[in-house]
Amino acid sequence: MDPSEVLDGATVVVADGVYAVCRTDDPDPDAFATIQDDSETTVVVDEASPTVAEAVEVDRGWRRLTFDVTLPFDLVGFLSVVASALADADVSVFVVSAYSTDHVLVKASDLDRATQTLRELGCTVRRK
Template sequence: MDPHDYLDGGTVAVAPTEYAICRMEGTEPPASAFAVVRDDTETTAVVDERDGVPDAATAVSRGWKRLTFEMELPFELVGFLAVVADELARAGVSIYALSSYSTDHVLVTESDLDAAVDRLDSLGCVVR
């Protein structure tokens, strides 16, 4: 399987919301968090900025936009996110990547959104 086959003509949705990425004190993130990542040393929550930053946040990075690859990506597909990350890196776009069971999400800063959209267009994606 070639990742380019999924990207060419694949839809990428830009969420209308801005997100904050928060390092949380303790392990209980807000119930409304879009995503939560826990490891042995910290808990990170991605929250909708309209809902406010949780009081338990000890560090916050604001102004992130979520790009969702609206395609079901099989587990056997190797290198999908690597292709996306490489292409965005070439444009100087930093990413925060998340995966769900069947698809990937990439968060980019609001200031990098246009450059990210241009690069995804160059891969054949339909960005909406």
């Protein structure tokens, strides 16, 4: 399957909140996402979360874009197409993948440019 087939007509949902990406000592059960490996724990939380104040390091001001489409495991190059298009638009991304969908976080200041780029890829963008 070609990634452009999935992108053409795919819905991207812009979440309401503003997020912080935090390196923490402990997971947060209320986090949108938790990534824990042998060397660190990273959580993506609403900026108003108490975890932000307790974090070892924090990067604030992220907006979440969710691809509201089921992505098959054998789909090759989906994120490559999305990340390359956003990079060409000078938009930095932080990506979180779930079992069957992907979430791309972009800085709030880049949100308009990011959503326009996704529209150019054939996506329908809507606010939550």
